[in-house]
Amino acid sequence: MADSHADISKHVKLYIGVFAALAGLTIVTVLASQVDFSGPGHVVVALLIAGIKATLVAAVFMHLKWERSGWIWWPLVLCAFFFVVLMTLPTLVATESRDRAPAGTWDTIPVREAPAHSGGNAESGH
Amino acid sequence: MSASVLPYTVKPHPVTGVYSGKLGTWLFLASEVMLFGAFFSTYVLLRVGAPTEGAAVWPTHEQTHLSWKIGGFNTLVLIISSVTMVLAWAQLKMNNFSKARLYLIVTFVLAGLFLVVKLTMEYYPKFEAGIRPSTNIFFAAYFVLTGLHALHIVGGMVVIGYFIGPGASLWKKDPEYFTNRIECTGLYWHFVDLVWIFLFPVLYLL
CATH class of the missing domain: 1.20.5 (Single alpha-helices involved in coiled-coils or other helix-helix interfaces)
Structure with missing residues (x-):
């Protein structure tokens, strides 16, 4: 990648822009999780946003955008x-x-309900 | 006999076109993708394959006791630490060592903050309430995935701490080599951030 002083200064502006995008997309992820999508829609939306964030990190912070x-x-x-x-x-x-698992397959896995505690998820919005 | 010197730590290797440390770091990260990929794959298998009725049904958000506010806060902490890490490298490229070191210190502190929040606000209250990896299949997956990620944070802190402290002397001897080492450290650190970008929605929101 190019690495003159002027180029790096431009990169710094890009890094700040990507940070703003990542912070914004984190908020969008939380808001989207509270929307009642039909079927597996909420999984698709959450992973799509995570994919966009991951692409931004890999392309800009990890310099893949400039990697040849x-x-x-x-x-x-x-x-x-x-x-x-x-x-x-x-x-x-x-x-x-x-639905075709042999009877008892899941019985071998502990399924005790977790005890309640103060660090819970009461305000999760779900 | 003179001490051996690693070749291509600064100049690109004639065959690969990149300095060797960078190629090595990317290959290491590829293996890391497979490591975390295996655990994510296991999580998907357990979650999608869980019975839709009966005692072994997948726990609801109320039963998992995970707060998106704590997870979201830690997401922002890691994103900011990623920015400070890449800014440290940029400052080195502009020959500004003192600013770069300051950014490295901020990155180190943010990594510590992530761990403190994780341990005191998430792990400790759960252990206090008797929640263990053996409690149910969700907590087994939760503790393995977040525990492995937390170990990677600790590993990153060790490396960043080294370059803030004793490793910083390399800047005086060979600034370009030092800058490249910080770039490789950054690649690893951004990967750790990248893993959390997927862990947060998967564990806390879905």
Whole structure:
């Protein structure tokens, strides 16, 4: 990436702009979680906003916007592919097998309800 | 026999086009994506596969006892620390070591603040109330995911603390090498921020 004094000064302005965007998107995430979307809409919206925030961090703070080396990009592309596989596979498998799990499968996992405590979520808005 | 010197710590490697520390850090981060990815994948499997009725149904927000206000506050703390980290690197690029060091100190303090909030306002009240990773499947996932993330925060603090303290002497000997090391530290720190960007909505809001 270019690194003259003037270029870095421009970058600093960009960093501040990205910070404002990240802070704003965090507020949007909280507000969106309180909207009653139909079906899995709230999951899609929350992960979409998180994806935009992650892209901003990776592109600007981690300098990928200016990165030209294939030695960095190709491992990341491979990594992104397997990450998508990791996220997709359990969704497909779990929804397929949820109602066909052998009797007692979930009984082996503790399901005690957590005791109440003062650091709770009474004001969560849900 | 002269001491060996690491090659390509400043100048780009002729084959890769980047200095070796940067490539190494990115490869390390790729492995980190897979580590956290495996735990996220497990969380998705458990959550999506949880029975829709009966005793093992996934807990509601009231049962998980997580406050979005505390999680949101810590999100902002980490975002600000990411900005101060990248500003430290920018100041080094502009040959301003004292300002860079100040930004590193602010980053270190913010990382500490994140941990203090996590431990005193989230973990401690839960342990006091008898909530453990063994309480139910949600808390098992919650403590593993946030605990692993907190360990990464501690790791980041160790490295940042080193460059604020004894590691800072490298600036006088080789400023470009020092600047590159701060860039690599920043890459790691932004990754830690990036993980929390996903953890916050997944655990506190969905």
